[in-house]
Amino acid sequence: MSDVKISGVGLHPFGRFEGVTGTDMGVVAVRAALAEAGIGIRQVQAAFCGTAYGGVAAGHRVVGALAGTGIPIYDVEAGCASGGAALQLGAASIASGQHDRVLVFGIEKMPKGVIRSSFFAPWQEAAGLSPAPAYFALRAQRLLLETDLTPEHLAQVVVKNRRHGVANPDAMFQKAVTVEEVLAARMICEPLTLFMLCSPNEGAAAVVLERDGDGITLAGISLRSHLPGSVLGEDSPLCGIDDTTITPPTTLAAEEAYAQAGLGPSDVDVVECQDTDAGREVLAWAELGLCPVGEQARILEDGSALVGGTLPINPSGGLLSKGEPLGASALGQVVEIVRQLRGTAGARQVEGATVGLAHVIGRGANACVTVLVR
């Protein structure tokens, strides 16, 4: 993928925006990305839109709000990895020679309250088997049972990301928190308190991809899902909790993305990874090969994942600060990594970063890993 370049990025802040539609937010992000690339909507040959709750032809509404183009527009859903899936398809359309310049964006305006997912059958919902935060909590419980991590360590993940979020004007929460405040917050599902879970919300992000040029190189990207095994198959609610006998999808995607880029985990200077909850982030560190299993406690204690540390993780503040608009979150990470590699990330800049990695995982156990190089 060394010939695929990112020539422009744009963002609509993540948060809650009364009276602003998903289309409105998409237009803001797309306009910003096109402006950076120095082109108009008529100069792109295809558009790829990630969204989970955007409805029919969500991408068409955004592109159509800018101009009638006649270009192919693909609406892509892959749960929390929807934006990553759109980026993967967009990059492949350039790498294959089909297109020279495409637009990739993600939009979301999540319903308020506990997320309802058509993933579960009505009987599973009625039986009380569909509470999403409880699944995250069970995975976190396993982490606490099997490693030396404690609830205090989970709180430290939140403290780190919220501290980063203070420097991100596009984040939903821009206020630092303490370990004590995180642990004292309302318990949602043991061991996860309210502050340890990201907020579903609204936002949009966009990138322009081109063949060649002098932008940031999209060096590797891979989208993978769960292997069969003790996860009991894709239709099982156990998916992701019991992955003791299989390679997790994040690792599958990471290995492919590293191989495409000709790089390894030790080459990475800055990371944006999925922090749906505090436990999910430290699982990702190991699954991405960034540290051995069991090293997470030490990393949290010595601060090496903070901006200024040896491997800053989630300098944007992560989803714990930004919130998670499903279709936009993966591309929001890519926008952050591009800014880090350009050296334009302001107060949260990781000095001298040349290789960045973005990672999402969610429903379907879709995982997407993107490697970007300056």
Place this chain on the structure above:
Amino acid sequence: MPLSPIDPSVLRVDDEGITLLGGWSPTSRQRHFPRSPVCPYTGADDVEPIDLPRGGTVWLHTSVKLPPPGYGGPVPYQFGVVELDGEPLLRIIARLAGEGVAPGTRVELIGEELPGPDGEPVVTWSFQP
């Protein structure tokens, strides 16, 4: 007239009480739940219906305090993963009855009445110490 099971493909209700309906694939030698047309581990299409053991051990545990969408029963409730008795290992997601169901606790399957998808009462299941 006993209440209906929440889904007849998942649960049987009769004079013996309630039974979880699983699947067994002789070629992959794996049990699974709920029963699937093919073995979720290998894709083998020789799945045979089996009745699952009523006893098990809690592996992981949390609780649910806000009612998830589509659920009309009481909150809070206990929630976790139970390792059912027998071989090979089979872990299932389940509601847990009672308080403080710590990992390692022995539990037994019990029937429980909850509002079904259309609001009418149905029989579902839980595990209690």
